[in-house]
Amino acid sequence: MERPQFSRFLPSYRWIIDNEGKNKISPSFDFANAYNGGNSLKFMAEHLDAGKSSNITLFASDLKIDKGAKFSVSMRSDQALKVSAILELANGQKVSIAGDKSLTENWSEISFDVKKFEGQTIKKIGLSIKSDQAMDFKGINLGEMTLTNGQKVAPIALSDAKVTDEAFEEEGTVGGFRLSWKSDATKNNLSTYEIYQLNDDGNKEFLGASNINAFFVNALKRGKNINSTKFEIVPINKAGESGHSVTTSVKWPDNSLAKAAFVADKTLVTIGEKVTLMNQSNLASVKYKWEIDGASPATSTEKNPQVSFDKAGSYSVKLTAINEKGQEDSVTQTELITVIDQPVELTIFALNQSVQVDSFTNESESGPKAVDGKLNTKWCAVGPGKHNITIDLGKSEKINQVLIDHAQKGGESPDMNTSDYTIEISKDNQNWTEVVNVKKNKLGETKDSFKQTEARYVRITATKPTQGADTAVRLYEIQVLGQKYS
Structure with a gap:
């Protein structure tokens, strides 16, 4: 028996809701309050009377309840709620099974005891929610519904994680990386691989998921004073259990050194005409020294100085860029500016x-x-x-x-x-x-x-x-x- 998840299967009944009393519920998809990285179903309780039920029909099915079967949902609610599973069986019987705990504001797994229905086939699946106190404009989220046959699913082990390709942009502040790894997973026990960035503070950040032994980390931003980044790949089997994870890391390039570069807005001018020198040095450069042959001014510490020349000729320009540690890098463009003694056409x-x-x-x-x-x-x-x-x-x-x-x-x-x-x-x-x-x-x-x-x-x-x-x-x-x- 496969393990359905709302991240994979949308409800076949959208939306059938039977309300008691003055109950009113509005269903939608919630991408802000997501379960396990994707989204969740949101049921906005515009109003629930105390002690009155709202029954939500979700799935048509043909699922046999085998011996040892387990049925559960992952849910949360802005206000405490009781939830029951509503099952319609192939023999026409409609049963209500109370959850083993109430909903709270945190995501939790609610289990339903289906032992006495072993051997029966489920034709419809729904949920019933009830509050002991009146509710107004409170959110209820359903993240995952699970029905398993009770059999153990083999855990998955990974090995040999590598960064097989890398590319850096924006002076080494943004990177793209291809990760790969080896896995002992089979098609019968693999659900997905989850990829995380491990941070220096001990926290980890979810980057995405893959169903193959590779993943591309796109446009990852480098943190301040970060010289390397570590990734963790976690295998998830069809029971939702994490297996043996592996890690790999990538070194960022040294972008603390200054690198001088510049262009001129024009390179052919007449005597006295202004030329703007446009600095294109890297982000590590914080100070600048210009030396311009035959120019007025002949030196400058401005980022983008304007200069002019009082004699015809060809003139070179030198820029020295300096980083925060005082380290320098220089570039010279020989005879960059040509000055003529007539109007430029x-x-x-x-x-x-x-x-x-x-x-x-x-x-x-x-x-x-x-x-x-x-x-x-x-x-x-x-x-x-x-x-x-x-x-x-x-x-x-x-x-x-x-x-x-x-x-x-x-x-x-x-x-x-x-x-x-x-x-x-x-x-x-x-x-x-x-x-x-x-x-x-x-x-x-x-x-x-x-x-x-x-x-x-x-x-x-x-x-x-x-x-x-x-x-x-x-x-x-x-x-x-x-x-x-x-």
């Missing part, structure tokens, strides 16, 4: 140029649509993989900026904006240099500036095409800008 080089793409959905969403100067057309590619588009500018040009119109600029949802992408440049379509690497973009329109460089080819690769799991890239327009040769 950027030329668009990509318009209607030849392109190559790794794939596209159809002719109306092919690669050339991304450089046709229109925002009502797009290049779209679907399926797995890192989709890319390569633009041939026709000849080598001095380029320093790429503008991209993503899904939102074309009228689609912001969730479709490209999250992560790289920009590479090349003179020969064979040797490539990465000049831009963007992560976690949310904007519908992006402007990426880089050191002015001669190149003929520009390749954009969408490494994470959307904000979510959608793998389709949608680029409405790409502009490659730079300084026209005189």
